[in-house]
Amino acid sequence: MNTQTQVITEHEIEHPNYMAVWAALLALTVLEVGALYLPFGKLVSVLTLLALSVVKAVLVGMYFMHLKFERWVLIAIIIYPLMLSVVLTVLTFLSLYRHWF
């Protein structure tokens, strides 16, 4: 049986205002590129850019991928590799950042 014949019986899927999310993502992208040309120190600049990209990623995940409206069990499945990836990346960065700043 192919997927075209699957009758989906999940809980009702909500659709937020996607154009508002799109506008927010666009504004954040402009801010990111603009922040590059502001006279911040390197550390402030890096932290600002990372924070902006995390906000954008969260917006995509929450609204476009509907994680905000999904069941807790799916969140529990996703959170494990996500947190592990974040922790490993941050630890890698912290172990080496003194050579950079």
Add this chain to the structure above:
Amino acid sequence: MSHAAAMNMDVEIKTHQPIGLYNGKLGMWLFLCSEIMFFAGLIGAYIVLRLGTATWPQPGEILNIPLTGANTFILICSSVTMVKAFQYCHLNDKKKITLYLFLTFVFGVIFLSIQAVEYLKLAHEGLLPNGGINHLYGTCFYVLTCFHGCHVLGGVISIFFILIKSLLGHFDKDHYAPVELVGLYWHFVDLVWIILFTIVYLI
């Protein structure tokens, strides 16, 4: 498959959802979890190589940030059109589903085309994946962006196939699994690019 057999399968799918997700969606999310680890490994390697290297080009010194910023905008637009196609599945509007899938496909092709132009320009200027003006920087840049580009290519091909199915009228408010699953993959590719754009181009 006869109509009766298809109905029986439908009933089975309805009743066999132990965690409230149909199998395809659970499978796609598990695949995306493995992709999170895959890209985390690449980004971790990039951090180690970059911080362990004394000289690294400043943002905008080699790469064209305005061009890639525009490309990022295009990928974000493609995510919106993809999710709108999914929304119109629920609204049972087959013409809008096809329209938004087509727009997503076009945006994906534009993204890949701009990336190809960028590669050609950089190669012409001497930034190569295996040598050239800055060996390590070139390797890191091409590995990260090319792996992502391959994912975009996979997404574009998948969107092409569901676009054909949409033209044949396969999707409506009860039959939207392929649109949702390809959409999840496509949004993930967009999400990864948001992170890569910051790490590779802006920092």
